[in-house]
Amino acid sequence: MEVYQDIDSLPEGKYQVECDGFTELGKVYKQRAFATSGGVTVSDFATEAMSGAWETFKTDPIVVFNGKLRLGFSTESSIEGGTAGWYIVTGFKLKYCGEFTDDDIKELFRIKLDDCKALCDTMMFKGDRAVLGDTISKYQNSTDIDAMKQAIEALSDAQIEAEKSASKQVEVKNGIWSELTDSISQSTVFTGDYAEMISNICDCMNGAVNADDAVYTQMDSLQNILYRVRDNYLPVLYQARNTFVDDVTAKNILEDNIDRQMSHLTETDELPSTDTLDKYVGELQIAMKQCKAADLYKSGTRDFTSLIVNPGIDNSSNTSIPEGWNVYRIGAGNSNYTSSGQQVDGNPNGCYLDGWHPTNGNLLYNGYQTIEYLPNGKYEMKAMVRTTSNHGVYLYAIADNDSSTTTLKQLTMETMNITDLGGPKSSTGEDSIATVHNQYGSIFAELYKRTDGGANATDAQADTLNANGGIGHGWFYDKLEIEVKNHVLTIGFTCDSTFTMKYGGVPFEGYSISADNFTLRLLEEGDNSDWNPASGIIDVEDSESEALKYEIYDGTIVSNGNIYSINGTLIPNGARVTAGIYIIRLGEQTVKVLVK
Template identity: 50%
Template sequence: MNLYQDVEGLPDGWYRVECLGWTDEASIYKQHAYAVSMSDSVMSNMASTAMTSWETFRTASIPVYDGKLRIGFQSESGGGSIGWFLVTDFRLRYCGALSEETLRPILDKSLADGRAMADTMMFAADKKMLMDSISKYEAVEGAANLKQAIMSMKDAMSEAYKSVDKQNSVMAGIYKALKDSVDMEVYSGDYYDMASRFLSCMDDEINSADASYVEMDSLEGILYAFRDRYVPTLYAARELTVEDAFAKGILDDNINRQVSDFTTIKQLPEETLVDKYVNELEKAMAQCEAADLILAGGKDFTGLIVNPEINNSSNSVKPKGWDGTVVNGDNRFTGNGQQVDGNAQGYYLDSWNATPGTLLYNMHQTIESVPNGVYRLTAMTRTTSDKGVYLYAFADNDSSTVTLSQVELEKMNITELGGPSAADGGDSIATVTDTYGSIFAEVYKRTNGGQTATDAENDTLMANNGWGSGWHYTSLDIEVKNHILTIGFTCDSTFTQKYGGTAFAGTWISADNFRLVQLSSGDNEGWNPAAGISSVPDEDFSVAVEGGRIIAPEGSRAYSVSGMPVNIGAVVPDGVYIVKFGKNTVKVVVNRKF
């Protein structure tokens, strides 16, 4: 228990707090009066075991410089409802003016504490700032100057404490974890080399002459980005099996360039560069998957969607790969605990507002390197509104192609799904939002009420204690003509009403498990998803076609648009080819009729 009051407007001087307190012998838990000023704190005597009536509590005197003093009375009980005390008759007594004789010991102690603190400090700039303050105030004289020096040293010590706290957290945090991994040889090969370089650069930052605690959070963020985002992505990129030779070459070039950079760095890269490299690898992997799908004649392009299953770490952050806005939501972009299979740890796009129609939610992502063609986008969805919720898509950054597909508010016979009957004994036809749903119903009927269900089917049937969670499919078809597709999920009428949509009237919406399937292919002649959209070649990179032969500088590589390598200088069939030299890519046409 702690009762206090902040007193302001006091003249500079020395003060003492007195009060009367009372408790019984069984409830004594170090009850005492106290006072806290800008530079000091004092306590009174503790409650005595012989207390049988009101007892006087009196603090030592305390200096006040800025007119402010907190006075109070507290118990150091461990909590709960144990103990009690009564306190009354507070008195604040003025004990005399501040003088050079009384202030000098206070400053000397502050200076001594500062010197001791400086001996423990790691960050040079912070240590220098503290030592500069100590040097500045060592020889001051006069009560006014001493008072100012004491207040300034308090500020300097406050900053020094922050520096020491941060150095302790740095040495126990990601820096230590990464160092332990290197020392224990958790990493090998160039992973070890990269981690060692990042650690060496972090050591340089920590030990530099301008090192300060204020920059350590951002530096630690770089180490986190390397360990938690870059290394797993690089590993995934290296493990990816790619059949398309050209796409594989693009991926390998990205990997080799990045690894070469990170194994030779002289200073820590910006966190934005680490994330840029992650994005480059993710894009290259998506291009590889698209190239292989084309090569194999595949139709399921869901792999081009980043995070189609909406994996996330917190409802308050946007899931990886998705962007957008939530207005009047409950501070979340996703929900969890009600997935179609009942996975309590699974996430899905979701938000909520108790007032119907006020939620404005729009999450989307743009996919590049999409083969031209007609696609069907499908997602699991649910809603509390019979209007204003849409799965949507548009192609090639062209708003005239925006396609909205309304998410239905389902009604179904729940009696035939094991639910209750209507009041008259007949089947109950109910509007469902977070129970049943057509996905649940289809599984229930297909498995004879679960009697023939597989483990996966049983997970769906047992979700939400056997009632299901309201999920059903929503789909739309859209044509891509220039390799770019944007997909999204929304109830934001400021967006949908521009394209013929209606206002949302419910309280929450959800979407999960997006899928993208090509219904028919379009015109992809001369295009490879990994070609990177022809780069501008260097002046010394010239490509020519002579007699059906591709003529290019030594070290160049050539591929058909399907990704098959061809020999530079050999006669090749008529068609479009991709020539790569270093970081440059161009397309050439071989046509011996001209």
């Protein structure tokens, strides 16, 4: 923490800074008065015996030859990293101490030159070292006083940048690069071909760090590559290698992707770019989705919930968007995308999609995700929901990225006999019939009645009845049906009337909405002849030498790549096709196009 003031146009001479400071008892972390000019700093530190009393600080005289002086008071954290404490400072004085001599300038020049030479000898990054070395060479033979003054300022500027480089090299030596290298040498984390791959990446890092043109400003991006390898790529690679796959086509595509990527990362002599790593992660994630879809389809199951990413809305923080979902909210009364503490069917501590604003009708909330590689057919999408309005809240689905298929299911608040559920009677002594939104709900009501108010409940049923205060919190299940014809389905939950009114919806009139526990079930299979989720999507051959090009004209697609239908069937180049989505790929380059 530092307070300071810059002064310009001072007459040449020697100056001393004085001030009075008061430091918290026992919190002496290098508190000091200081003065800086011409790249030189003088300081007067607080006494170690300081006992919570005022102390006068006086710096040594400092030479000012360029008219510029910074004076102030500063503190650092303790060696142990402590940052607590405070100081009070006042009564700054700047005293003129007389003229400086030529010998003073010569001594400053000598000290500055020696400091820069010593710093240069310790620098790792050759590009930065060369810049400082060139500055030293340019000014080290200065002989007259004016030249020395100029040299002191130039060397000081170069020293500031060089010190940034020296600081960064400590970070680089002791950071993620060192962690990965140690993990290999100790065989504690990486073994086999993983160790070979990480070892090569560390060698590439060594080459980049020790390159003739290496500079400290590059190091954050280089370290980010190593972090991206460890924290983003490796977890997905592990997952991909441990994915069990029955379908031969899907398995081959997944394994080809893994082999190609690991071969590149093991043999390359340059660090991969973050774009390359992100692309590799995407390829593996797509291949794993294809594997899951292929195995599900061939198993004959009707339950395709596992193709929904995070159907139960697991989330590490309510202020972050949950994995797998796209969520936007406009006019929300807080920063939350999800909430917790009122779940009743599932993890009582779990999260759920949740939007809120204290003013009715102010909220626009939409959470959705797109599922690919679905077998064609009629599906039921179901979710646990609640609302504070009978208007404007919807479950929705869109098939095949075609907005004309948009299906909305409006959600309404439930009305029920709450006296039967342990609630109060009406003011007339009769059973109370109420519209509920934050209490009871059919999930709670049905279970309450089925278990005689919980008296005959199993442990699991009791957990649901008693979850988060045992009041039900207004949750119920609702569902919709939609037909998928081209293997793509978007599911969502919304009160955004700017979206829903395009498809017959109405504005939202409430203040909060919630959804959780999404499921997807195939009701009736459609036309899936010659379809395999894994075919025709990912090509494992690298071909970056030619850019992918295509044209769509009068129902035909012309391209220098291969053209596929959404189900992987190869389409002749230039052939007339029906309206829909098609995939064009050339090597690793892939694009989806819409023919209208």
